[in-house]
Amino acid sequence: MHRIARNPLRLLQRCYSSYPIGNTQPKTISDLYAKYMAKEPITMITAYDFITASWAQEANCDVILVGDSLAMCALGYESTTEIGLDEFRYHVQAxxxxxxxxxxxxxMPFGTFESSIEKGVETAISLMKCSPRVGGVKIEVGTPQGDSCEQDYSLKLATELCSRGIPVMGHIGLTPQRMHALSGFKVQGSKSAKDAVGIYRTAQNLQDAGCFSVLLECVPHKVSNFIAEKLHIPTIGIGAGAGVSGQVLVQSDVLGMMPGKVPKLAQKFGDLHAQSVGMIQQYTNDVTAQSFPNNDKNGFKIKEDIWYEFLERLAQEAK
Incomplete structure (x- = not known):
């Protein structure tokens, strides 16, 4: 007699989805737009590996950003520009x-898309292929200074990617990959009306290029609010005030993973660094004091007859 399956419906399943039954399906752009249309803030946070991503998932964040900030926050590099594509893809997969x-x-890490449109498209495809869970790429886009055409290339790349069905979030305002061109990490659009207009026009151009969202970093909150009201796509802010569609922060800042102060645009919601050092110190103290491990609590027992047989065998071998 053939064995009857416990769940006959499983025999009829077809794998139309990339995700097996039982796993939570990730949110889509439509889900993010639903929150945007309902005027519900979108929550976004960075993650660097499986553990930090799992924390963000359990906290019900809407969006996880695998940012190149992991170069400094998780890998010890001096700048985000130092991380390469292969190393970055490793963390995306985790x-x-x-x-x-x-x-x-x-x-899109620095150096992986600037040389040509073809290289940029290749990089974006490579990142999207890291996992079916990757929903889109973020590109830093420069704001033109005076008669500069700095943003033309990145806008063209964004347009090319969108035309190929790759979702793009444009990143404007303070763009860390261009920190040298911007003379450091400074607020953008606060010194002149012309600069503020440039940021606004760039946001409009990104929307016209097909970007599904725009991230505003270190932009005066009045300017950010104005941009959010004029655009028809979600705006995510970091150091851009409360008038945007959602917020993003670096997870190591939120958790207080490192000692010292966090940037003004961020906020510590805990002090994981101090707690972690304290717990590790307690562990070393317990080992030094020989209070850990405890054989009854942390050890494993052996049956007495097996133990005596063990000793007997060794005694016979010694003869």
């Missing part, structure tokens, strides 16, 4: 192994 509903966005 983040995507976490299970949960968050929409996963990934940065």
């Amino acid at each position: 983040v995507c192994r976490s299970r949960g509903p968050a929409f996963v966005m990934v940065d």
Whole structure:
């Protein structure tokens, strides 16, 4: 007699989805737009690996950003510009192994798209292929200074990617990859009306290029609010005030993973660094004092007859 399956419906399943039954399906752009249209703030946070991504998933963040900030916050580099594509893809894949509903966005690291449109498209495809959970890429876009055409290339790349069905979030205002051109990490659009207009026009151009969202970093809150009201796509802010569609922060800042102060645009919601050092110190103290491990609590027992047989065998071998 043939064995009857416990769940006959499983025999009829067809794998139309990339995700097996039982796993939480990630949010889509439509889900993010639903929150945007309902005027519900979109929550976004960075993650660097499986553990930090799992924390973000369990906290029900809408979007996880695998940002190139991981170069400094997780890998010890002096700048975000130092991380290479292969190393970055490794972390993207680790983040995507976490299970949960968050929409996963990934940065386009410095040096992986600037040389040509073809190279940029190739990089974006490579990142999207890291995992079916990668929902889109983020590109830093320069704001023109005077008669500069700095933004033309990145806008063209964004247009090319959107035309190929790759979701793009444009990143404007303070763009860390261009920190040298911007003379450091400074607020953008606060010194002149012309600069503020440039940021606004860039946001409009990104919307026209087909970007599904725009991230505003270190932009005066009045300017950011104005941009958010004029655009028809979600605006995510970091140091851009409360008038945008959602917020993003670096997870190591939120958790207080490192000692010292965090940037003005961020906020510590805990002090994981101090707690972690304290717990590790307690562990070393317990080992030194020989209070850990405890054989009854942390050890494993052996049956007495097996123990005596063990000793007997060794005694016979010694004869």
